Amino acid sequence: MEFQIRHAPVFTVVEFQLNESEEVVAQPNSMISFTPGIHISAAIGQTQGEGSWFAGFKSLLGGESFFRAVFRAKRDAQTLLLAPDNNGDILPIELNASETWYLSRGSYLAHIGDCRLDARYGGVKGVLSKTGLFLLHVSGVGTLFCQTYGAIMERELGEGEQFLIDNRYVVAFSGTVEYELVKASRSLRHSFMSGEGMVNRYTGPGRVYYQTRAKPSLGFFGLLLNAMT
Template sequence: MQFQVQHSPVFSTLEISLEQNEYVVAQPNSMLTMTAGIKIAAHIGRQSPTDPPESSHDSVDPLESHDGVRPIAKPPKKHSWSGGFKSLLGGESFFTAEFRAKSDGEQVVLAPDSYGDIVVLNIEGDSGYYLTRGSYLANTGQTNIRTTYGGLKGLMSRKGLFLMHAAGVGHVFCQSYGSVVHRELAVDETIYVDNRFMVAFSDTVTYKLVKATESVRDSLMSGEGLVNRYTGPGHVYYQTRGKPSGGFLSVLLEAVF
């Protein structure tokens, strides 16, 4: 399997070349083009029942300090109605689309639903990533993507009550709005990111919601309010634009669900 991101950073597409029986799982309605030897199957949730990963990280609360403790491995779950509803809660689709090659040399091209870059996350056995709401595009290999509960802090940070956690071995592709900036944080190195712009971050990174300034008045009147503080070690990916708001009611519903 080979892949290439083209036409970045604004009108990005993901081109994936597949050999016989290789497959990619993606968001529904993301296919731009494909060759004749690609078979499409729809599944509920994220986990493919035909080729499950050997191991994965369990979900932990990304909004609390991890204290250097890594998530505990837990067997991946197969497709289920509950998994589909959890995907909805995480801001994703109830179904996923599987594109599988019936012969060698097949190709599928995926296109995000927004104008922005595509982030390629390399998932290894000892690493994982949290994906923020709406950033998931596709995944390949023995990757396991689960919806995790983010708690009230996730609601207050406008990222919703749920996030997605990616672990296993393979690649996960994230869509963004605008260009993407990558920062690798050293141990105890800190960066503050406005809540609307985060795309993905390593599960080794400590995440905490804080005021933009020490003064509540300055935080509110500056328009910044609450921001996310990320402390390394690990990687963070954030986009250069925030998606336009659909109004107060839309923002409230997105934050809750």
Template structure:
């Protein structure tokens, strides 16, 4: 399996070349083109092709990751399951909805060698490539998931009150296992690798993904509540390393008060 991120950073597309029986799982309605030897199957939610390890189930798992792909990259020595994911259920679909994603996912499987699928994000922006291993993991913020390859386990986790107040919603998506996860963004993507105890403040609307070794805390933008409110910044998140953070250079336009309210709760 090989992939290339093309036309970045504004009109990015993800081109994936598959050998026989290899597949990629993606958001519905993200396919731009594909060759005739690719079979499409729809699934409910995001099933995993392996049982998550104890490390993958932990909220405090460590992390390593590759940098965002601006040029061609090749997947090497990544185990690819010979059977499609089986752990699909209605609860998995509803959890995906809670995480800000679609109820269904699309699986693109190659019936022969050298088949190709090209995926395109719904927004104008870059594509972030996250490398997932058995000892690494990432949290994905609402709406950032595009696709995944390999035996990657993606589950919806409860973000609590700070998730709600930070406009990330009550739920986040956590990626663990082995393989690659591709995230869509709005605008260009900035990558920061934080050392232990190194801190960065990011406006809540701009975060795309961060290592699960990174801790985050909801704080006021300034010491004064008055200044926080009148400056338009309000509450922001403080991220503390070690680990990686990816944030976008633009925030998606608001869909109105009702849309903002629903996004905040779900």
């Protein structure tokens, strides 16, 4: 299977070229167009081979849809075009057996290959940092496609190196990276009066991807509602 990222970084789409029996798993409502030789089916959850209601609820906890769309080629030379929900970029991440990733809420777009996606508990700090109670944990071998709001920025962290990011902008980070919720300033008063409040501090080694725009805040009660859905 081949893919190409086009029209970046604002009106980005990803175009797949599929041969017979190849599959793309994606978020519902992300498809723009496809050729007649592609069969579309719906499944529960995000992981290949899972079809239980429990898998669907785990997907919801990670901020994704209860169902997934599976696009399977019935013959060679088929084309599929997907797009994010927002005006932003698409980040492809190559997965291997020795590395895992965490995705912030709503960052997942699609994947190909043998990938496993599970909701992992992020604690109360996940709510306070606007990422939700759960993060989406991704492992396996294949390619993961993340959707962003705006363009993509990357930060490679060395052993023990730290980097702080406003939580609304985080897209994905390596499983080796540790994160914790901290004040934006040493003073709590200055943190909140400056409008920055709480941020996530990431400690390497590993990579962190973040976006150049943030979705409008829903407020505290909207945040709690999103964390539970």
